[in-house]
Amino acid sequence: MAKVKGAKPDLSTEEKIKEAARKVFTQKGYAATRTRDIAEEAGINLALLNYYFRSKEKLFEIVILEKMQILLGKIGPAIMDDRTSIEQKVEQIAEHYINTLLANPDIPLFVLGEIRNNPDKFANMIRTKTKIVDSAFFKQLAERRPDMDPLHFIFNMLGLIIFPFIGKPLLQLITGIKPERAATLMNERKTLIKTWFLAMLEAN
Amino acid sequence: MAKVKGAKPDLSTEEKIKEAARKVFTQKGYAATRTRDIAEEAGINLALLNYYFRSKEKLFEIVILEKMQILLGKIGPAIMDDRTSIEQKVEQIAEHYINTLLANPDIPLFVLGEIRNNPDKFANMIRTKTKIVDSAFFKQLAERRPDMDPLHFIFNMLGLIIFPFIGKPLLQLITGIKPERAATLMNERKTLIKTWFLAMLEAN
DNA sequence: TTAATATTTAATCAAATGATTAAAATATTT
DNA sequence: AAATATTTTAATCATTTGATTAAATATTAA
Numbered sequence: 001m002a003k004v005k006g007a008k009p010d011l012s013t014e015e016k017i018k019e020a021a022r023k024v025f026t027q028k029g030y031a032a033t034r035t036r037d038i039a040e041e042a043g044i045n046l047a048l049l050n051y052y053f054r055s056k057e058k059l060f061e062i063v064i065l066e067k068m069q070i071l072l073g074k075i076g077p078a079i080m081d082d083r084t085s086i087e088q089k090v091e092q093i094a095e096h097y098i099n100t101l102l103a104n105p106d107i108p109l110f111v112l113g114e115i116r117n118n119p120d121k122f123a124n125m126i127r128t129k130t131k132i133v134d135s136a137f138f139k140q141l142a143e144r145r146p147d148m149d150p151l152h153f154i155f156n157m158l159g160l161i162i163f164p165f166i167g168k169p170l171l172q173l174i175t176g177i178k179p180e181r182a183a184t185l186m187n188e189r190k191t192l193i194k195t196w197f198l199a200m201l202e203a204n
Numbered sequence: 205m206a207k208v209k210g211a212k213p214d215l216s217t218e219e220k221i222k223e224a225a226r227k228v229f230t231q232k233g234y235a236a237t238r239t240r241d242i243a244e245e246a247g248i249n250l251a252l253l254n255y256y257f258r259s260k261e262k263l264f265e266i267v268i269l270e271k272m273q274i275l276l277g278k279i280g281p282a283i284m285d286d287r288t289s290i291e292q293k294v295e296q297i298a299e300h301y302i303n304t305l306l307a308n309p310d311i312p313l314f315v316l317g318e319i320r321n322n323p324d325k326f327a328n329m330i331r332t333k334t335k336i337v338d339s340a341f342f343k344q345l346a347e348r349r350p351d352m353d354p355l356h357f358i359f360n361m362l363g364l365i366i367f368p369f370i371g372k373p374l375l376q377l378i379t380g381i382k383p384e385r386a387a388t389l390m391n392e393r394k395t396l397i398k399t400w401f402l403a404m405l406e407a408n
Numbered sequence: 409t410t411a412a413t414a415t416t417t418a419a420t421c422a423a424a425t426g427a428t429t430a431a432a433a434t435a436t437t438t
Numbered sequence: 439a440a441a442t443a444t445t446t447t448a449a450t451c452a453t454t455t456g457a458t459t460a461a462a463t464a465t466t467a468a
Contacts, residue, residue: 013415032235032321035456045417050457057456072378106320113317115373116310117236126377133379151379151389152396155368158375163363166370169319171362173330174276175337175355185355192356196404203403217445239426249447254427 014052016042018062025063026110031117033060064114067107068125070100079137086140087198094161094193098186101165108166144201156200160193218256220246222266229267230314235321237264268318271311272329274304283341290344291402298365298397302390305369312370348405360404364397 020042024033035056039046053059078084078093101107115122132138132154141150164171168182224246228237239260243250257263282288282297305311319326336342336358345354368375372386381389 028321029233029235029317031233034454036454046456047418047458048416051415055456109313109316109320112313112370112374113233115377116313117232119373119377123377126374131378149389149392151381152393154379155371155375155389155393156364156400158371159363159367160360162371163367164359166316167359167362167366169323170316170330171359173319173323173327174335175358177355185353185359188353189356189359195407196360199403199407200400203399238424240424250426251428251448252446255445258427260426 013044013048017044017049017052017059021059021063022066025060026067026104026106029110029113029117030060064111065125067104067111068122070104071107071111072126074100079132079135082136086137086144086201087194089137089140090157090197091191091194093157095190097161098190101162102183102186105165105168108162112166141201153197153201157193157197160189160196164189217248217252221248221253221256221263225263225267226270229264230271230308230310233314233317233321234264268315269329271308271315272326274308275311275315276330278304283336283339286340288340290341290348290405291398293341293344294361294401295395295398297361299394301365302394305366306387306390309369309372312366316370345405357401357405361397361401364393364400368393 017038020038024037024041028037033056035049036046038059039049042049049056049059053062074096075093078089078096081089084092138150138154141153145153164182164186171177172179172182221242224242228241228245232241237260239253240250242263243253246253253260253263257266278300279297282293282300285293288296342354342358345357349357368386368390375381376383376386
């Protein structure tokens with residue numbers, strides 16, 4: 001019964017639980033995760049999870065907020081910046097995202113899956129965040145290709161960057177590609193995507 | 205105790221359960237789905253589900269095999285065909301996929317999520333299927349751009365086609381795009397993707 | 409040290425959930 | 439219409455699972 005008061009909890013144990021939760025939640029999703037899986041992964045007693053975090057739900061919120069921050073945090077400033085060109089933005093975003101996703105390859109499927117399972121819950125968290133439609137990037141695209149909906153190019157950029165990570169499990173099965181070659185390809189894409197994007201922008 | 209024998213089961217009820225299972229499983233995933241959800245959605249007694257399908261697991265396998273067939277079935281023949289050009293293949297695949305995904309928008313996230321949760325289980329089901337690497341499409345790409353890994357263009361094509369559907373829940377939140385406009389965009393992409401793909405193929 | 413506080417554990421609870429059973433209802437066949 | 443087979447239901451089981459509790463252990467402060 002110590003938890004309630006001033007609580008200066010042992011960082012080490014608390015962080016062990018959080019780290020285990022990050023791993024298990026992102027790998028299996030909320031519904032498929034058992035609190036006992038997390039406890040075992042963390043090497044702690046199950047009751048400790050509730051002692052430190054009150055509930056599975058609370059712990060999950062901490063984890064997914066972190067992951068959404070990783071997935072969405074950097075894109076806002078990048079697309080808002082009206083001092084960089086389209087080309088610079090795409091290069092910068094591709095470089096940053098691919099690095100991030102190489103280090104956290106299961107974030108997109110995790111986040112998108114949880115949003116699917118609970119759209120209302122994330123509506124507030126996101127809505128106020130980044131207004132893509134008002135961004136400098138959006139305006140620059142509209143100016144460059146007044147004949148096309150800028151959203152197409154947003155889709156294109158994110159698809160080129162993110163899809164390989166989402167589709168990797170499947171593509172690994174149907175292509176038999178080795179993990180190292182996959183990583184090499186991802187690295188190559190950091191610069192290629194800029195070129196491809198500009199080519200699409202000019203295409204007719 | 206009728207089930208075991210020759211069993212010519214009432215198609216109508218069995219199909220009601222399967223239809224409900226398709227809906228609930230694809231919307232929430234295996235782990236988040238309760239057999240009671242399916243029974244309620246189908247308007248039948250819970251015991252009927254087990255009477256007809258033995259178990260949640262068995263019913264799930266039927267559903268996901270259908271969905272994987274939808275997701276992967278058409279691509280094999282299309283990319284194997286050595287009588288069609290790159291351009292024709294891309295146009296054909298984009299057209300077919302976008303139509304399919306407009307009718308079944310939650311298939312990709314569902315299938316990819318379940319593969320993530322249980323890679324071993326799907327390894328066999330898929331491995332023997334479509335050998336992309338030996339396909340005519342793959343060879344044509346290698347010939348056209350000997351300097352680049354053809355897998356890049358496979359990623360690109362699938363990313364342009366599929367990602368908008370996977371990312372829609374999120375992009376709907378951050379762009380506030382209306383469903384009708386989203387559908388319009390998807391339809392536009394059926395022809396645009398071919399143009400974009402060819403532009404990327406030429407890009408330097 | 410001792411007393412207070414914080415952390416950890418084992419045991420257990422209550423609800424949810426997949427599955428089964430036996431019997432009732434309905435349809436089919438003879 | 440009777441007999442048989444099939445389909446459906448209500449009730450219940452057994453297990454899993456998130457959560458709690460009370461006691462044990464460690465840590466800190468006086």
